[in-house]
Amino acid sequence: MTKKKITIPNTPNRGALDKAIDNWVTGGSKNHNSIELKNDDLKKPQYARTTFQIPTGLYKKLKKIALIEDKSITQKLTEILENNLPDV
Numbered sequence: 518m519t520k521k522k523i524t525i526p527n528t529p530n531r532g533a534l535d536k537a538i539d540n541w542v543t544g545g546s547k548n549h550n551s552i553e554l555k556n557d558d559l560k561k562p563q564y565a566r567t568t569f570q571i572p573t574g575l576y577k578k579l580k581k582i583a584l585i586e587d588k589s590i591t592q593k594l595t596e597i598l599e600n601n602l603p604d605v
Contacts, residue, residue: 564591 523541571579583593 583590
């Protein structure tokens with residue numbers, strides 16, 4: 518059995534990740550033993566980790582909307598906050 522290696526970035530762009538996995542499975546890469554994802558779009562912005570409580574129903578609604586829009590909860594929540602918080 519051959520040991521194959523795939524490198525996945527910390528916060529993968531879903532399209533790039535799918536392409537890398539497809540290439541790895543089908544052997545589409547020139548180097549069949551390793552696939553490196555090199556995509557400038559994978560640079561992640563700086564975030565501050567925080568914890569807060571929201572009602573369960575609101576969390577489920579946020580999670581459902583994020584899923585429908587194919588976004589993470591972080592992406593959707595950031596979008597909501599950016600659009601609704603006033604500039605100071």
